Amino acid sequence: MTRASRIIASIVAVVLLGGAAAAFAVVWRPAIAAVEPPAPQAFDAALVKRGRELAAIGNCNNCHTAGGGRNFAGGLPVPTPFGTIFSSNITPDPETGIGRWSEAAFQRAMRSGVDREGRHLYPTFPYDHFTNVSDEDDRALYAFLMTRQPVRAPARENQLSFPFNQRLAIAGWKLLFLRHGTYQPDPKQSAEWNRGAYLVEGLAHCGACHTPRNALGAERNSAQFSGGDVDNWHAYALNDQSHAPVPWDADALFAYLRDGWHRDHGTARGPMAEVVENLSSVPSSDVRAIAVYMAGISGAPTPDRKRQDEATLEANASDKASSASQSNAAGASIYAAACASCHASGRPLPYGGINLALSTAIASPDPRNLANIVLSGVQAVEGESSPIMPGFAASMTDTQVSALLSYLRARFSNQPAWSGVDKIVQDARRARTASLLTSPAPRNVSADPQQREKP
Amino acid sequence: MMTLKVNGREHQVDADPDTPLLYVLRDDIKLNAAKFGCGLGQCGACTVIVDGKAVLSCVTPMILLEGKQVTTLEGLGTIAEPAPIQRAFMEEQAAQCGYCIAGMMMRAQALLQRNSKPTDEQIRAELEPHLCRCGTHMRILRAVRRAARLMDTAEASPAAKGSIQ
Numbered sequence: 376m377t378r379a380s381r382i383i384a385s386i387v388a389v390v391l392l393g394g395a396a397a398a399f400a401v402v403w404r405p406a407i408a409a410v411e412p413p414a415p416q417a418f419d420a421a422l423v424k425r426g427r428e429l430a431a432i433g434n435c436n437n438c439h440t441a442g443g444g445r446n447f448a449g450g451l452p453v454p455t456p457f458g459t460i461f462s463s464n465i466t467p468d469p470e471t472g473i474g475r476w477s478e479a480a481f482q483r484a485m486r487s488g489v490d491r492e493g494r495h496l497y498p499t500f501p502y503d504h505f506t507n508v509s510d511e512d513d514r515a516l517y518a519f520l521m522t523r524q525p526v527r528a529p530a531r532e533n534q535l536s537f538p539f540n541q542r543l544a545i546a547g548w549k550l551l552f553l554r555h556g557t558y559q560p561d562p563k564q565s566a567e568w569n570r571g572a573y574l575v576e577g578l579a580h581c582g583a584c585h586t587p588r589n590a591l592g593a594e595r596n597s598a599q600f601s602g603g604d605v606d607n608w609h610a611y612a613l614n615d616q617s618h619a620p621v622p623w624d625a626d627a628l629f630a631y632l633r634d635g636w637h638r639d640h641g642t643a644r645g646p647m648a649e650v651v652e653n654l655s656s657v658p659s660s661d662v663r664a665i666a667v668y669m670a671g672i673s674g675a676p677t678p679d680r681k682r683q684d685e686a687t688l689e690a691n692a693s694d695k696a697s698s699a700s701q702s703n704a705a706g707a708s709i710y711a712a713a714c715a716s717c718h719a720s721g722r723p724l725p726y727g728g729i730n731l732a733l734s735t736a737i738a739s740p741d742p743r744n745l746a747n748i749v750l751s752g753v754q755a756v757e758g759e760s761s762p763i764m765p766g767f768a769a770s771m772t773d774t775q776v777s778a779l780l781s782y783l784r785a786r787f788s789n790q791p792a793w794s795g796v797d798k799i800v801q802d803a804r805r806a807r808t809a810s811l812l813t814s815p816a817p818r819n820v821s822a823d824p825q826q827r828e829k830p
Numbered sequence: 831m832m833t834l835k836v837n838g839r840e841h842q843v844d845a846d847p848d849t850p851l852l853y854v855l856r857d858d859i860k861l862n863a864a865k866f867g868c869g870l871g872q873c874g875a876c877t878v879i880v881d882g883k884a885v886l887s888c889v890t891p892m893i894l895l896e897g898k899q900v901t902t903l904e905g906l907g908t909i910a911e912p913a914p915i916q917r918a919f920m921e922e923q924a925a926q927c928g929y930c931i932a933g934m935m936m937r938a939q940a941l942l943q944r945n946s947k948p949t950d951e952q953i954r955a956e957l958e959p960h961l962c963r964c965g966t967h968m969r970i971l972r973a974v975r976r977a978a979r980l981m982d983t984a985e986a987s988p989a990a991k992g993s994i995q
Contacts, residue, residue, distance in 0.1 A: 704847075705893060711848035712891030717870050726872075754958070765871035765959065769883035770890045 402546040404493040407483065409475035412467055412525075418518040426519025429512055431653040432661060433578040435520075437646070438462045438499075442810075448472075448526040453499050454606075455592060458535035460499045468525035481517045482510070488549065495545035497533070498552075498592065507558040507577030552593035571668025574661060581669070584610035584646065600672055607806040608645040609741040615674045618738040620788075623673045628666035633659065635761060638724050641734050642762045644748055652756070692732070699786035706782025709775060713767060714783075725762040731787040738788045742780050742796055746803035749776055768807065773800045834895060836861065837905030847893035851885075852876045854892060855902060863903035863932040867961075874960030877933035878902050882944070884937040886959075903932045906939060915939045918977035919970075926964035934960050938974045942981055948974075 718728030752766030867875030907913030
């Protein structure tokens, strides 16, 4: 070997070693030593209670509880474009849950998406948001989870194809998309706005559904809150691209998040119903803060815009009704017998139907949510005054549902007709049938008010 | 004029396409088992079976019934020979005022036709859209369980199953 080739060889060796070391540094995370599961009485009751409220804001139970399964025991299949990922058991079971996790291990999972053993976690667990959660709040969440009933429930195997089944790939994903750092308050804004921003961008992870994702499944920061997809529902745009016929303001958002419906907008359905159910058990000051921050995101409506929208709603209502009926007689007949008895009755909400001209589902560019609501209806929440609507899956064929949807769009919105409604209705019925098969438990069971004050 | 198939018979009905099925059943065909409760699809009293599925007839326009088979409580059994679901409700004394019972029986019948051994949880979930203001809920649940047993035993001949023609 010549001197030159020896030098080249050693440079190559150094580069390879350096590359390997860098890759190792990116990928490898040490295990954090297992601890003896702490006794529930080791935690302060007030801290546990705070943790309960935070867990409700974080919506932890919805992903970490399978249909008909025990609370926080995991096993819920989460469909993604890359395959199905099953949520994990976050009860303090020592073998199958997080019973042997120290607080440091819990905090590392929240901040960096790494489990106690050092394995990278899939970003279906939204640590890209949870990295903003404060030390103090992580401590309360840990105290809450470690005082739950331990449930023995082994993890289910994820169903992912290569290369997504390689946890090494997650390290690369984090390098590209995970920005560490806790929330930094904006001194120009009010304390309430900052509280809302901290919750929305962090624990509440609103953007996980309401922000569209890129090809690698990361939220597109440039399109924050411009609408996303979840579980065959469309999560509406919350920014200035919102299709709400009447613009949102902080009061409307607060009422909607508190009650699950608002007369100028509609009813929280699908995954959003679960969010609202959780928010019913948290202090109203936090819900108010979320509303104040989100109202800023959607842009405060000027009085002019409000007047304009109201004028648009009233204009031509009867013209639209007759032209829609002429072009779609079937849809008009179905509407008259199945919908108008509530939606045109003027009965007060929540028992009467909302004014369909104000429905975001009808004004939205995606008819999926409307299809879901027509097929499944809105079940009343046990023990609360809540909206109620029968589902029509048993009485209408897909073609009939499509005719109804097209009629509603033509009559109650100023938007162009939807295309591909038939296919969307078919998909909605298929998704509905599948979800009925996998979740035997009744949905929308309200938060137990007895539990709200308990640690 | 449209043709409506009810309990195995064809009826010529003069009704608009947006007329609710319940009005046609009660006013035109004079079948009064299905009841008008709320008229909004919120109480379940008007429930009938259409092609094997429980349907709220007060919010089901005639246009949706073309080519379909409607079954009302009158189509399940007679006073002399009640269907198992009717016998079960009588034997458990599940009716107090009885206004909700026809709808309850129709949805229970539809359930038992597709699932002959439902669990208590499934029965409760299925009957969830039905209101009973008297409070005979526990008897209604017992009656549905009894009906499941009656339909299952040999004594209930296929004809007596209350199966739909």
